[in-house]
Amino acid sequence: MWFNERLGLDSIREFAAHKKVPIHSSTMWYYFGGITLFLFGIQVATGILLLLYYRPTPTEAYESVQFIMTQVQFGWLIRSVHSWAANLMILAAFIHMFSVAMLHAYRRPRELTWLSGIALLGLALAFGFSGYLLPWNTISYFATKVGTDLAASVPLIGPALARFLRGGEDIGGGTLTRFFGFHVAVLPGVTTLLLLIHLVLVQKFGISSPPAIEKQCKESGRAIPQMPFFPNFALRELMAWYAALGLLGVLAAIFPWELGEKADPFAAAPAGIRPEWYFLAPFYTLKIIPSHIWFLEGEMVGFVGFGLLAAWWALLPFWATDRAGQVRSRLVTGAGVAMIAYLSTFSVLGYLK
Amino acid sequence: MADERRSLIRWLLGGGLLASVSSFIYPVLRFVNPPDIPEAPVNEVSAGKVQDLPPNQARIVRFGSKPVLLIHSSETEWRAFSAICTHLNCTVQFQQSTNQIWCACHNGFYDLNGKVVSGPPPTPLEEFTVRIRGEEVVISRRA
Numbered sequence: 001m002w003f004n005e006r007l008g009l010d011s012i013r014e015f016a017a018h019k020k021v022p023i024h025s026s027t028m029w030y031y032f033g034g035i036t037l038f039l040f041g042i043q044v045a046t047g048i049l050l051l052l053y054y055r056p057t058p059t060e061a062y063e064s065v066q067f068i069m070t071q072v073q074f075g076w077l078i079r080s081v082h083s084w085a086a087n088l089m090i091l092a093a094f095i096h097m098f099s100v101a102m103l104h105a106y107r108r109p110r111e112l113t114w115l116s117g118i119a120l121l122g123l124a125l126a127f128g129f130s131g132y133l134l135p136w137n138t139i140s141y142f143a144t145k146v147g148t149d150l151a152a153s154v155p156l157i158g159p160a161l162a163r164f165l166r167g168g169e170d171i172g173g174g175t176l177t178r179f180f181g182f183h184v185a186v187l188p189g190v191t192t193l194l195l196l197i198h199l200v201l202v203q204k205f206g207i208s209s210p211p212a213i214e215k216q217c218k219e220s221g222r223a224i225p226q227m228p229f230f231p232n233f234a235l236r237e238l239m240a241w242y243a244a245l246g247l248l249g250v251l252a253a254i255f256p257w258e259l260g261e262k263a264d265p266f267a268a269a270p271a272g273i274r275p276e277w278y279f280l281a282p283f284y285t286l287k288i289i290p291s292h293i294w295f296l297e298g299e300m301v302g303f304v305g306f307g308l309l310a311a312w313w314a315l316l317p318f319w320a321t322d323r324a325g326q327v328r329s330r331l332v333t334g335a336g337v338a339m340i341a342y343l344s345t346f347s348v349l350g351y352l353k
Numbered sequence: 354m355a356d357e358r359r360s361l362i363r364w365l366l367g368g369g370l371l372a373s374v375s376s377f378i379y380p381v382l383r384f385v386n387p388p389d390i391p392e393a394p395v396n397e398v399s400a401g402k403v404q405d406l407p408p409n410q411a412r413i414v415r416f417g418s419k420p421v422l423l424i425h426s427s428e429t430e431w432r433a434f435s436a437i438c439t440h441l442n443c444t445v446q447f448q449q450s451t452n453q454i455w456c457a458c459h460n461g462f463y464d465l466n467g468k469v470v471s472g473p474p475p476t477p478l479e480e481f482t483v484r485i486r487g488e489e490v491v492i493s494r495r496a
Contacts (some may be wrong), residue, residue: 078380
């Protein structure tokens, strides 16, 4: 009562009571956005905890993570949960993105919701890339070397961009400080802002139903079945979060995240070095592109290719419908399947070869 | 009967929820508590050569991880005290003009026996033993 008077809880309750979620054969895909959000929350919480002990300098970073893993009580668990949740969050975000594409939920007026979601996925990848270096181990050191070298092949601004990312000519203390700053300050700030915009847009436009279901219901003259968001959908979502947490706990406890060897800038890159799974597809693509294509550098061709592919996919809402506003369903589904096939096949190849 | 069943389910659900929330909070509480890092006990340190510290001068010396104030109070007299003020842990210094030990944080004064002269410190400074071995000044913990 006291809080209601001061916070206007009745209006929130009223809002929640009117919010509905469509029920159909693909309703399960609606849970993945919430799961991604939940895992982001886990990342924030465990990230704050790790900050209590982590030291972002080349002489102390590895040792501080080793200290967390071996001396701090439950340190191994907190770090493993942070690493596993990062991977599961990116997986959930990819599933969420492809389900939105396949269910054609990006259609007018939800173009900005789609675009903000794509930007959030880009930020999640940036989180992964910047966080990967922080333990300052051999694999992360060389992955960052390759990653920033790839940035150098961006036309025109490449060398300046690579220098900006590295904080100098080479990977060193300057890079670690920068990546730490990006990882714990810049990216969380931008992500929080964009996440708020994304969630406000989801609230504003409600949850979309697939066009096929809309058509079916229209033809049969009945309304699309719906369930109240609160408590029906919210409790189901909560169960999905609980399942995600269970999976996370199992993975972290059974497969604790390894620390590896401390980075040595003067040691040779070890055999079988590869980036995180979500960068494997571009990694393998670059591996098979020849060093020169006609007069152009292979790396640059690859980078421009990825850029164009990402831009084409990000602009999905603008080419997915015809002038009459009808969804080009086959084209979008075909593009989605091709994209999933490319990413999964090249990721597997990148892992194996 | 239905009510009993419902209350049993409520207990089970509530208990399960409480148990799982506790299992999340417990590791976090243990994690935030920093582990004790055992230090090798230090009982004696070398504070350098006699000629490095002229009479009526003082210097802070590392005694393990703690600072000790070494004072060469007269030609033949050496003294050493814990340099941590007993008031709020600031590091004290030797004041030549008053021939006293002074804590700049809250204007606490100790005499050259470590006893409180004025200001807020509640207890005297811990005293250490100083010995001269040849040309070397050695500080050791009092038994």
